Every structure is written in C-alpha cells, then in structure tokens.
Amino acid sequence: MQLPLTHFQALTTMRRERLLPFAGKVLARKGQKVQSSDILAECELTPQFALVEYGRGLGLAPQKADAFLQVKVGMDLEKNDLIAGPVGIMKRVVRSLHAGRVVLTGEGQLLLRLKSQPFTLQAGFEGTVVELIADRGVILQTVGVLAQGIWGNGRAANGIVVSVLAQADEELTESHLDQRAHNAIVIGSYVSKETTLEKAAALPIRGLVLGGLEANLIPMAEQMPYPILVLDGFGRYPINSFAYPILVTNEKREAYLSAEKWDAYRGIRPEIIIPLPVEDYPTESHETSELSVGNRVRICRAPFCGRIGTVEQILSGKAILPNGLSVQAAQVHLGDGELVVAPIANLEIIET
C-alpha cells in the first residue's frame, strides 16, 4: 500500500512551487539563483472594481450620456480625472473617485478596475529557479533541512532559528521567550497556555515550531501574526526525536517557516526549510512509499499518538484491536522497545 511520506531530514533536495494567489507577472527567470527576499512574481492581490454611473451623474438618459464620455476602455485614470461631460449650462461633469483602469463602458455606466498595491511573491528561501509557471510563479529548488508538520496557522516568514529550551520535553512558556527569541524562529516543545502565544506576539518572534499545541488554543493560534507550525500532535507533545536534533543543530541559520494549512488534496503541508550551503544536490525527497518491513513510521492516534517506531511485520489478514475493531495492521517496534499493533491507516512513513 502506497502511503504519503512525512520528512524529518537533515539534508535533502526540495522542489517547491512558489505561486501567486491570483494570475500575475513572473519576474524570475529559469536558472536564476535567488535569496530569500528576492521577488519572484507580482500580482494584484484581490482585484476590486467600481461602477461609475456617469449617465445618472450627468442627469442624462444612458444612450445620450454615452456621447459625453471622455474615456475609452483600457485608459488609466487618476483620482479626479474627467470621465464624462461637460453637459448643459452648468457644465456638469463626472470625475473618477478612484485611480484605476477603464474595463467596460456603455449605456451610461463605466466599470473601473481599481489601482492597488501589487502583491509581491518573495522567494522565502535561498535556492534556484528550476521551472517557470506561466502567470503564476516558479518552482524553486534548494538543499537543506526539511521538517514537515501536521498543522499550520496559515502564515509564513523567514528568520534565524533559535532554540530556547534546556530540555527538549519541557513546556514552552512565556518565561523562555527572552531577547534570544526576538525576531527569531523559535524551536519549542509544546504550548498549553495562551500567555505563551501572547508573549511571542509581543516580543515579537518571527515564527514558532512546536511538537504539540492544545486544540483549544487553535483559534487563538490562527490569529497570531507569526507563523506557527505543529509537527507532532494536538496536546502535550514535545518535538519528536528525529526533528528536534536537526532543528537545534542548525541554530543561527536562516530558515523559511511555511505554516500553511495542510491540504492533502493540493499536496500542501506546513513545514520548515533550512537551506544549507552544499555544492552537490543530494537525492530528492520522495512523496510516497510502499509500506514495508523496516520502514520508520509514526502512529497518529492514541494511545501511541506521535510515537515513532519501525515496522516489524505487516500482519496478514486482519487484527483485532483492544476496542474490538478488525483492521489491517502492522506490528511496530517503538523506540523504547515496546512492540505494538497499529492499524495501517494510522501510520505515516517517516523519511529521515
């Protein structure tokens, strides 16, 4: 059975789509080496339109008003530019209330596409543009650390990685968030208190990487101005033993924290990328793999939620779980020597 992979890799080659939210202009070129702040593409974020009823403004019937129209489709207007008129003794005119481009005219009405600040798509991390996607963006390739999560609050940022805990499994609290964390991507363990998230926002930090987050903090986490990435589970889970060392050993390096919502349909996962300065590109990460004996796996449901182990045996036929469910299952050897039976549906293959 092919299962999707989760990556906690110290060195891998990654290709990531960097896309505009709406169609726009791609500025990068194929083969270009980019830094995290380089602009790859730009677009208007949400096109806004305004309807100008110049017929009514001139006090004329729509067909009559068209004769007094002073602009054409495609023209750029500034605020207060003349649109139609003058009409009558009072020299009545209609002027634009906004800057924008004329899209449609006729029957006494005009549709203006409003001018707005362009949205610019930054590279986010250092890499090479390996492919252009017309009007939408690029595929960027880089080499480095990759740790993928299960939840993100929808934000993204880059910054320097900082570890603030003395022990990997102690709760991250506001007392840990001192000047070291200022403007940094903080590697924590788990958070169970609102005050921790609030302190992180006040400091401010650039991002937060956690093993676990209590589900009742999710609404608040979604409102935080910085990206939050959860790697392991909902509750009190420290960062797993594979991700933690590769993150803390790369302290002081610049990372890109993409805390996008996990969208299995589109293949978007929240993750942290730390580009590394290496000459040769190692093998690219796989996206799926056949479950087999020897695979490193993580169990995603209680009572072993977040535990990582190795597949000892894929059971033929169905296994009966303690709750009576009859399932396709595998025997998994957990790190502490415990041997457990888990449904295959509850296993994620971990690539390290």
Add this chain to the structure above:
Amino acid sequence: MPVSFVQADSLLALDVGSITTRASLFDVVDARYRYLGSGEAPSTANAPFHDLSEGVHQALERLQQITGRVLLGEDAKLIVPSQADGSGVDWVVATVSAGPPLKAIVVGLLADVSLESATNLLSTTYAQVLNQIHLGDHRKLQDRLNLILQSQPDLIVVAGGTEGGAERAVMQMLEAVGLACLLSNEENRPYVLYVGNSAIREQVKKSLGSLGSLVLSANIRPTLEVEQLEAAKLDLMSAFRQIRCAHMPGFLELDQIAHGGVITPSFGWERVVRLLSKAYDQRKGVMGVDIGAAATILAAGLGGNATVGVFPQYGLANPYLRNLEQIPIHDLMNWLTFDISPQVLKNTLLTKQTYPASLPMSVEELEIELALARLMLQSSLREMRKRLKNFGGGELPVLPPMEPIIASGSVLTHAARWSQAAMVLLDGLQPTRITTLVLDQHHIMASLGAAAAVNPVLAVQAMDFGTLLNLASVIAPLGQARPGTVVLRAKLTYEDGREEKMEFRYGSLYRIPLPFGQTLQLHLQPLHGFDIGMGGGGVGGKARLTGSALGVIVDARGRPLPTIRDTKRRQEWLRKNLAVLESR
C-alpha cells in the same frame, strides 16, 4: 420453467470516495443478479497522485485477486464488454465524492423563497455555499461583483421569479454574475446554473450564454408555495460532472467509461431510495443514511418521490470545513460513558480531522467516534426536516415513519459490534413506530443507484440476496407517559409454536433475540394512546418480523430521547442501553 427478467450482463461499480476507492462486481448467478465482491484501495485524488485512475486501477487489481475474474487487459485497460473467455464486464457505473466540495454562490430575489430553494438544490450535492446575493442584501452592483470575484466560485446558482412573476429584478441580479464571468479568466470562470423564471430564459441566454458554461434549467420555485428541484437536480449533476472533468485528473476518463456518466453517491442514494419506495409499503417512507468522513448523506423516498441532502459540514472528518469551534463539545460529551475534559476531546477530534482515514485504537476513542456519528446524524436530520414534512407522521421534529432505514459508512459497518451501529442509528435518528435497520455492509447502495439507471433489475435483485445485513427490527412506540408506565403489550408467537407475553415500559429499551432465518409473529397492543404505526394512537395489530443480527428492539425510551442532566446517571443510562442490545 421460470421466466427470468435477467439479461445475462455483468456490471462493475466504481466508487471513488475521499478515502477509499471501491470496485464492486455484480453478475448473474442461478438466474439472479448477485453481488460477487469488492476490491478496495486508497483513493488517489489527493496529492501526490492527483489522479483518480491510480486508485481505480489498484481497486480493480484487488477485485481481480478476490473474484478470480480478469477485468484488466494486457494494456491495463478495463475489458468492456465481457469476452467469450469470461474476462471483462458488460456495464460500468461510477460514483465519485472525492475532492473538496464545490464552491458555490447562490443568487436570488428573496432570501426565504428563491434563495432557500437554491440552497436546498445545492444541498443535494457536494457543495459549500460561500455567499448569498439577493435583493434584500442592499449591496451595490460593484460590491456584488467584487464579492463573486473574491470568492472564486466553481458554480453560481441563479434563482428567482415565480412563473409569470418577476423578470426585471432577476435580470438586475444577473448583472453582477455576467460581469464576474466576463472579468474572470477562462480557467476560473464559474459555471452558471439558471433555475429562475423560465419566461426570461432567452434573455438570460443572450446575456450570459457567450461568457462560458451556462445551463438553463427548470424554475425551482414556480410558485411561492411550491419547490420543484427534480429537473434542476439533473442539471446540477451535469454541472458537477463538468466542473470535476475540468479540474480533477482522472475524472474525465472515468466519466467516459461509465455508462450514464459519473454521478455523485448522493445522486445514487436518491435514485435507489426512490426505487425502493415504490416497492415497499407506500404509507411509509424509505430512508438511506451514509455517514462518511467527508459528508453525511440522508436520502428519503415515499411512493416514488425522493429527496436527498448532502451535509459536508457533518462529515466525521471533513478537513475542508470542520471548524472545531462549531462542534457542540458538550452535546458530544453527552453521548460518552466516561469522563473526559473538553480539551482532550478537542485534541482527539482535531487529530481525526487531520488524519481522516485513521481509526480509533482505544475503547474511548471508538466511543468518541460513535458519539460523533450520532451528533452528525442528528445535525443532518435537523437540516433535512423541512424536506421530510410530506412524509407523514405528523409531529415533526420526530422522524416520520420510515421502513427500512438503510445505513452505510465505515463508522457503522466496521463498528466492533452490531450493537454499537444500532445504538448510533437509534440515538441519531430516533426512528418511530415499526421499522427495520439495515446495514449496507459492502458500501454498495450508492453504486446500486448508479446501476439502476442502466439495469434496474440488477439494482433490486442485488439488494435481495444477502448483500445487505438485516441489523434489527425496531418497534418505537410514540407518545408521552411517566417513566415505568406500561405503554405496549405484546404476544409473541415463535415458529416452533412457543408463545410468550411481554410488557414494555416507557423509558426503557428491550431486545428480543431473533436469529437469522427465524420469524416471529407479534400481536401488539399499544396503551395510553401510544402510536406504533398501525392506524393511530392506541391502535394495535399483528406484525410478522424476520430474524436479524440483533433481533427485535423495542425502544420505549421516548421521542425525543430524554435529557439526563446528571453526568453519572446519563453515563449509566448509556451503558445500560448498550448492555440491553448486547444481552443474550
């Protein structure tokens, strides 16, 4: 010599769900259509596969292993029609529910008339209504335009104007839709389904026809009092198909091999329930429920008329829609027999939403999923109630008389014990009077609905022969009394001539074991005006019930079920209810 209505054709039913892809084979055995088996594989609509075909292929390979029939040729293509050597199949039907719900906007004149009907129409398929635009919203044209463009809908349903009613106002509402279509890129242009006043169809066609995909359907609200969704449902199905063909790799290929094209499982459910409602007692409805990860479906049919509701917001783990804050955590806790903090419960629910295919491993987590299934059924039924008002039975919000109630969904069919599945249905639906609970243990009901379009005989016969599991016969007397009051007396006559008299008290649940293959004659006499569906309050009569997994359940706990505020007492009550169904 018996006459057979069977054309000796085999049929393959493909069902691509959000988690599992199934291939089920039906063929003629002993002059009747039978279900031969299913092959399953994980669905591959999601990344990194992004192609339904891979999952379909794997499911077919598995089906070949199980049935021993060769279905795939050397070129890995499905063999259609069947060959002289026995390989291949004659008919292929397909249902698809994988992928995120369609993003839709409804446009109409009045919020409680045309918009309500347009929303009802959309609730028959996998759609999420992003926004509503209507005369009373007081938005300017530019605001409506910006709203549509920002929402980037897949589909806009335009309703409004009764027959012979408003025309100008509808055309006015269409201005924003037309402009949005004009200003959208061709690849993002929404599909427009017009279901308003038919007098202006030509004008609508003139305004929108050149701007992309426009379908003119029948008016869904021909008069203020009447809602007619039937014709529009077909066009909505067609819209769904076209949108998926354009955006979901592998869908088009499936649509091309499926006879009658791909349909949604909800459409299949509606069709099969309609078919059954013609065959069963015309005084009662027939109900189908499917509790899935992505959506809960309720379908009900009566005398050849049917209605269906798809509720993605009440799927057990819909990653696109579930907002944890919207789940009434305390309502959920009311169905648990153990203490748990809201925080831990939320952690569990969010984990399930993150991993929709995952399974509960502990007793407690299984109980949480079964509790969630009850809640999802109750919530879906609440939304469906208006559409069930023609199903008789009077006093809504109680479920009208339905027999049988056919249930599907892994949470039920793969439950550890049949008693758990039965309790979910009894608590979630609260059936009334006399009914039969049936489990669609192979998840084929929606496929049989698809099959009914090409071979109705197959759809009926395949249900007959052991494909469905008769879970229990249920007698749920309807009325009000003090707890402990005898509300029903019964004389039981078993096949061996043994007779027994029983009394059933208000507030309690009972089980009478009746193994498969046996029958039981019941002479029922309701007391205190209680109604068991034999002609009104206090009217009794005879019933002949057949054996099933759990036998006969007499649910005299009351409708609606009592609210027990004390946690310990409630937990004890839940444990007791389950123990009754598990008693020997």
